[in-house]
Amino acid sequence: MSEIEHYEPYKRPGYGTKGRAAVYRVNYFELKKLPKKATSIKYAVEITKPFITATTGRASNTPREQTPLKLEIKRKVFRELERKKGKELFQNVSYFFDGNNTLYSDKNVNIKTNVFRSSVLLNDDHDAHGRPNEFLVQIFLLQDPLNLNELDTYIQGKTFSWDFFNMDSLKALNDLMHTTPASRYVQFKDLILDPNTRKSLGGGMELWAGFFESVRPGENALFVNVNRAHSVFYEKKDLVTFLREYLKLSDLPATFSREQRDRINSALAKLRVRPLHRPNVKNSQSIECISSKKAVEHTFPLSETGETTNVKEYFKKHYKIELKYPHVVEMQKKPEVWPLECCEIVPGQRVALKNLNGEQIAKNITFTTALPKTNMETILREGVGHMLNFANDQKLKDFEVGVDTQMAVVPGRIMNLPTITYHSSSREGPKLIPNNDGSWNLRGRKFIKSGVPLKYWFVICCVEERYLPRLDIENFIITLVNTCRGQGVTIDMGRPEIIYVNPRGDFKKTIQREYNNSREFLPNKPQMILFLLPPEAKSNNKRDKQMFPDNVYDRPLNQSLYRDIKFMTSTVLGLLSQCIVADKIHKGPSYCANVALKINLMLGGTNSILDVTEISELIKEPVMLLGADVTHPTSENNRNCPSICSVVASVDLHGSRFIDQHREQKRTKEDSKGVKKNVSEEKILEMQQIVKELLTEYKEINRCLPKKIVMYRDGVSESQYKMVLEYELKAIQTACREFKDKEEKTYDPPITFIVVGKRHHIRANAEDKKNTDRNGNCLPGTIIDRKIMHPYLFDFLLYSHSSLQGTSRPAHCIVLYDKNKFDTDTLQEFTYKLCFNYQRATRSVSIPSPVYYAHLSAKHARTHVYEGKLRRVHPTLAKEFPILLQSFAGDIDLKHLGGCADRRGSSGFKASLSLKELHASRYRYRIQV
Incomplete structure (x- = not known):
């Protein structure tokens, strides 16, 4: 038995030759000049909060064990250190800080002892008592200098080491590229974002624009990959206003439903807020969750008298605030709780895309989508020419690094489209070649093999009948059945029962109930249930018919119903399910043909083959x-x-x-x-x-x-x-x-x-x-495997x-x-x-x-x-x-x-x-x- 003891990655065996030759511009910018010095000096930078002794109340030089500081705080502290001690430390020295724990320089930093120590106060970052937070900065020389020669070995592609993916020199070069832009804008890993580009998405969210920037290896060259980038953030506003917009309510109820509570906790988990009841205090804390108890139910003893009070009474007595809402949030720093209306969202916190509703997603797509020509022009003009500003970046000049301001030109090839085969009895013939954009039409084609006959099924509609009339559903079903049959799917029951249900509440029980009730109108247990779900968001496409009022569009409900449907049908009831968003039923035969693809697969058929x-x-x-x-x-x-x-x-x-x-x-x-x-x-x-x-x-x-x-x-x-x-x-x-x-x-x-x-x-x-499609994108079949690809x-x-x-x-x-x-x-x-x-x-x-x-x-x-x-x-x-x-x-x-x-x-x-x-x-x- 042969055993492989050591796994090495596969070296490129050669380059492809098949296909029509083409030339492409790629958003890679070649590094024309690298630092002349082969080595760079490295210093460790430790930034911590000093330990405050209980007896003296003063800071000690011995840092306490603590959770790591956020990178944005470390960058602020180091910038304040530069302002305070820059001339003393960095006179005639070219240097840059990686934003975390390493300082690089071309010559020794002016440190007289083995370790440099300094305290730094941040006036815009307070502790719980309203005092500016103090940080201890320590800098000391590391014995292993940065070796830039390994970059040359890497890009030549003669040898390979797994360590190359974590090379210090490549990381340092990336940090150098980010240094100047990060000092003027906001950095998240390889993203440089400009808060001044913010666009509201509604519901308490906003979109920031910027650019991705990363040094990448190529064949005998290094490149900077630059691309448009966007990220969603919470807007700066109080939590009551945010939740009203997020939940689409005119005002907050006295009690949240379970569904509302789940959505709120999903949005607020780990969200940092500032105390509005202490306007002069610039500290923040992270939320754990919205409390299940009201403000009057949270009781605690007063430290001064020992008397028991509650949150509502405490805020009225100590802050002269009469709480309008009973809700409080529990903080991660337990056992603290803050009233909802006394919390303000700290700006600059990113939002998980899962927390966006359908309307926000639609706006996000509208703001971020750009055709290839516009995308490339924006990268050159706004990215390379303005935000990243390669030509005038002083840090790059200090280290004698030069970056080409024009995109790399690379060769490529376009391969032929394949042939797709359908059933031999297809009216339009069994074989077809897709269009240049990789699409094809099912008109006149039969599936290569149909599945088992669909004999027993019915329809559950999760939209009220006044918004989705029965006649509209019946017409859709007729079109769907005729389309399926035309493509070879055997459907015996052409007029299934249509049942309207309330999608709110425990929908799993609703599915179970309607499954049990189906015995009244089906001679056998159903094979499949077709569900019509609430639409997620209004379409931005003017050709799409807007069927429903705003209150019917509900993405969270749509997703919740989908999860319940798939769980119940697949694991509890043992039958098939097909979900269709309700605003699609007027799409006509072309949409029904796509649904037929899925139905035939569910029934065990095969649609097409190569x-x-x-x-x-x-x-x-x-x-x-x-x-x-x-x-x-x-x-x-x-x-x-x-x-x-x-x-x-x-x-x-x-x-x-x-x-x-x-x-x-x-x-x-x-x-x-x-x-x-x-x-x-x-x-x-x-x-x-x-x-x-x-x-x-x-x-x-x-x-x-x-x-x-x-x-x-x-x-x-x-x-x-x-x-x-x-x-x-x-x-x-x-x-x-x-x-x-x-x-x-x-x-x-x-x-x-x-x-x-x-x-x-x-x-x-x-x-x-x-060599492009109608939108200006590369044609399907385009292959690029030279110049900008991995050297090994x-x-x-x-x-x-x-x-x-x-x-x-x-x-x-x-x-x-x-x-x-x-x-x-x-x-x-x-x-x-x-x-x-x-x-x-x-x-x-x-x-x-x-x-x-x-x-x-x-x-x-x-x-x-x-x-x-x-x-x-x-x-x-x-x-x-x-x-x-x-x-x-x-x-x-x-x-x-x-x-x-x-x-x-x-x-x-x-x-x-x-x-x-x-x-x-x-x-x-x-x-x-």
């Missing part, structure tokens, strides 16, 4: 495509919920049918001191067992094991490349070796491991308009889709491991064509379908979490729908497939299993928790 000639590498011998992703809970109120990992695997000739396995992952880790903490684990902890089960399913269906495995891994950062190779790849190999082939030899197939990333800031713009790793940028609005973002594909020894063209073209194999759309998607499916599977599994635990999917789904393949696409979670799944003998793929054979031969259903 033409065999397009995937020759896939059919030379059996290949299993894997996709993997991990999702983590985002809400502060869901910290006890698990992370969920999902791995999907293809099981058919065309790579269009997938099975999935998902698991919950524990989020508790112990630190070096043995303290348990909630930490999200990105590695897939049970990868070995998951892959083993997927291989078992594959072998059961195809009568053989795959000869090759290609993994597409989502959601992995540069710092985690080593982890996925040494842990996840190794787990896949170990899972394989636990199987035996027909000759009872060790099963050890060659594996290709590719990371697919979208969280980057690389944007490209074609020089020639013929095998990576490339892939534009596989056309954005409906704004500037397209390419997928960044990094081939970390390739024992299959694919040539560059084969791997790039194969990855591109998989973006046309996504069964839920009639257009190419932005990432290969295995990654997309894994993401959807993990996301959908999160709706199965109840009381912090991932719940088991109802086994009836497997029994009633034995040929279900697209569990993630069809909104269920099954580990079973059949019907048209291909099986393979020793001489090649044979005919599909019939439904009769499937029932006879496979009745073991593994429903994975």
Whole structure:
């Protein structure tokens, strides 16, 4: 048995050549000059709050053990130190501070002793007593200087080390680039934002604009990646005004509902506020939650007399404030509570996008969306020319760093569009080539294979009848049924029952009730329920018909109903569900065609396949495509919920049918001191067992094991490349070796491991308009793999889709491991064509379908979490729908497939299993928790 002891990343084997040549401008700006000195002196900077002794009340030089200071405070303290001691410390010295704990300089700082100490007062930052906070700053020389020569070794690409991803020199260069802009604007990691660009989104939120800036390695050069950036912040206002706007209320009620309380706690968790009842005090505290008790119910003894009082009486007596509202918030500094109306939000606090409502999201998209030409012009004019100001940055000049002010020009290629195949009886013919933007039309096409007939179903409408009349729903259902039938989906019941329900309250009970009541009008239990949900937000598109008054649009309610629906139908009732937003029902046949895609998948059908000639590498011998992703809970109120990992695997000739396995992952880790903490684990902890089960399913269906495995891994950062190779790849190999082939030899197939990333800031713009779509974006099929790419790793940028609005973002594909020894063209073209194999759309998607499916599977599994635990999917789904393949696409979670799944003998793929054979031969259903 061969074991791999040491995992090295795969070196680029060469460059691709297929496709039409094109030239692109990329938002990368080359560093033309680097510091002449190969080394830079490093100093440690410690900024702490001095310990105040209980006996003297004076500061001691011994810092107390405390929580780390926020970076914004450290920057303020260091700027105050510069103002106070700058001439003494930095006379004739070029230096910059990284904003945290390191100071870099070209020569020794003027420190006479081994350690420099100084106290700094911040007049705009007070303690609880209203006194300016005092900070102790200590600076001392570090023995290891910064070596900039390692940058030259890195960008030449001759060798590779995992440490390069955490190089001090690259980090220091980034800190130097940020120093001047951060002194004039607001910095969050690599974002430089200008508060003066604020635009209100309503509901107490505002949008700030700025730029992302980061030094990135290229081929024999370093570049600065600059991109437009935006972030949402809380507006500076008192909490009563904020909550009125956030909840869309004219005034706050005396008692909040459970739903309102959950929304409030989601928005206020860890929010910093200042005390309005002490206007001269500039301190702030963080909110824990809104209290379940009123102001008069919070009692405490007075320190002066020992008498018991409550919050309302205390504020009336001590601050002459008659509280209008009974609500108080509990602070993280327990046991303090502050009245709601005495809290003012501290500006400059970012908002999680999950807390935005539909209207805010629509405004956010409107403000941030820009076409490629506008995007590039803004980067050059406002970013490079103004906020970042490369040409006039004095810190860069001090260290003799020069940055090109024009974008890098790079070569690229545009690959041909693939051929999509539908059923041979399609009126318009079975084969089609998508449009230049990667889209195609279903008109005149039949699905390659239909699922089981839909016989029993009904409709639940969550919008009042006065807003959504029954006749409108009936007309929509007629159009939907006719569209489905035209595309080959068998629907026996064309006029399902329509039931209006109240979406408020316990909606899980409502679903259960209507499911039980369906026995009155259905001869058998329903296979599917179609839900019409409240719309999220009014569309900005003038062509879209605005059907409802403002009070009907409710994004939080929509999302809450969706979670309840998927939980109840998938885990409790064991039936299918299809959710449709109510304002879509007038979209017509084109919208119904997209719904038909999902319904056919739920019923076990296959919509389309790539033409065999397009995937020759896939059919030379059996290949299993894997996709993997991990999702983590985002809400502060869901910290006890698990992370969920999902791995999907293809099981058919065309790579269009997938099975999935998902698991919950524990989020508790112990630190070096043995303290348990909630930490999200990105590695897939049970990868070995998951892959083993997927291989078992594959072998059961195809009568053989795959000869090759290609993994597409989502959601992995540069710092985690080593982890996925040494842990996840190794787990896949170990899972394989636990199987035996027909000759009872060790099963050890060659594996290709590719990371697919979208969280980057690389944007490209074609020089020639013929190489762009109607919005000016790069055409689908665009590949860039030269000049700005990694100097050692095998990576490339892939534009596989056309954005409906704004500037397209390419997928960044990094081939970390390739024992299959694919040539560059084969791997790039194969990855591109998989973006046309996504069964839920009639257009190419932005990432290969295995990654997309894994993401959807993990996301959908999160709706199965109840009381912090991932719940088991109802086994009836497997029994009633034995040929279900697209569990993630069809909104269920099954580990079973059949019907048209291909099986393979020793001489090649044979005919599909019939439904009769499937029932006879496979009745073991593994429903994975």
